[in-house]
Amino acid sequence: xxxxxxxxxxxxxxxxxxxxxxxxxxxxxxxxxxxxxxxxxxxxxxxxxxxxxxxxxxxxxxxxxxxxxxxxxxxxxxxxxxxxxxxxxxxxxxxxxxxxxxxxxxxxxxxxxxxxxxxxxxxxxxxxxxxxxxxxxxxxxxxxxxxxxxxxxxxxxxxxxxxxxxxxxxxxxxxxxxxxxxxxxxxxxxxxxxxxxxxxxxxxxxxxxxxxxxxxxxxxxxxxxxxxxxxxxxxxxxxxxxxxxxxxxxxxxxxxxx
Ligand SMILES: Cc1cc2nc3c(=O)[nH]c(=O)nc-3n(C[C@H](O)[C@H](O)[C@H](O)COP(=O)(O)OP(=O)(O)OC[C@H]3O[C@@H](n4cnc5c(N)ncnc54)[C@H](O)[C@@H]3O)c2cc1C
Numbered sequence: 001x002x003x004x005x006x007x008x009x010x011x012x013x014x015x016x017x018x019x020x021x022x023x024x025x026x027x028x029x030x031x032x033x034x035x036x037x038x039x040x041x042x043x044x045x046x047x048x049x050x051x052x053x054x055x056x057x058x059x060x061x062x063x064x065x066x067x068x069x070x071x072x073x074x075x076x077x078x079x080x081x082x083x084x085x086x087x088x089x090x091x092x093x094x095x096x097x098x099x100x101x102x103x104x105x106x107x108x109x110x111x112x113x114x115x116x117x118x119x120x121x122x123x124x125x126x127x128x129x130x131x132x133x134x135x136x137x138x139x140x141x142x143x144x145x146x147x148x149x150x151x152x153x154x155x156x157x158x159x160x161x162x163x164x165x166x167x168x169x170x171x172x173x174x175x176x177x178x179x180x181x182x183x184x185x186x187x188x189x190x191x192x193x194x195x196x197x198x199x200x201x202x203x204x205x206x207x208x209x210x211x212x213x214x215x216x217x218x219x220x221x222x223x224x225x226x227x228x229x230x231x232x233x234x235x236x237x238x239x240x241x242x243x244x245x246x247x248x249x250x251x252x253x254x255x256x257x258x
Contacts, residue, residue, distance in 0.1 A: 059081070
């Protein structure tokens with residue numbers, strides 16, 4: 001079973017984000033694998049282990065720093081990677097351009113399935129998986145929480161999470177799958193895995209070399225943080241009844257919710 005995982009490096013969820021124009025200021029950020037992409041990496045490795053054969057290829061569009069996340073995925077157990085290291089393209093890419101360059105990098109590769117995260121937690125577009133399927137002319141199944149492949153690798157039976165329930169679908173392979181939380185429990189990279197990852201091959205490409213020049217169709221006009229939260233109000237005193245009355249008064253007159 002040969003699989004491809006599209007991996008995006010994003011700011012760690014605990015990072016205090018600052019905005020610089022229409023993008024996130026890069027300084028002081030701890031960069032990590034997009035959490036949904038960790039499920040994608042784990043699932044690809046599990047499928048390889050289950051079948052006892054095949055390879056997992058990581059494909060990532062991102063600047064120099066993305067190599068750290070690529071190496072982490074290789075340390076988890078992926079076999080090789082394609083790093084589209086092209087800041088000029090990445091700095092202007094929208095979801096369409098991103099999917100176009102990923103599709104171009106994937107086209108020549110031999111694969112049964114492509115795994116992505118259901119969304120990148122920084123830009124939250126949730127568009128790349130479906131666009132990638134369309135560009136490669138193969139089906140795309142989103143929000144996957146369970147994945148099973150037929151022994152002959154001709155099709156997959158997949159459970160999707162939907163509002164208030166589950167949906168089971170069957171799809172011919174090759175196909176694109178986007179991972180939802182619950183698909184698996186991603187492993188940590190082991191020390192031997194980290195050592196081995198240093199020697200695994202990473203093919204470095206750029207957009208022009210892949211024949212892609214698509215600029216953004218969507219232009220970000222503005223980016224802003226939510227307004228700072230006001231300080232909370234503490235109702236003090238020893239008398240519970242008086243405090244409850246003060247709370248009710250504040251909720252009625254100041255917050256206006258009762
Ligand atoms: C400097 C900068 C400038 C930008 N300018 C624009 C702009 O002008 N217009 C605009 O619309 N957007 C812009 N973006 C947003 C950026 O292009 C998006 O990150 C990209 O379009 C993908 O959208 P998403 O990250 O929300 O992906 P989603 O569709 O939410 O991602 C779903 C999955 O797709 C895969 N994926 C996504 N991105 C990558 C990647 N780079 N490499 C490998 N796999 C990936 C991952 O598996 C991910 O889990 C900019 C971003 C940066 C950093």
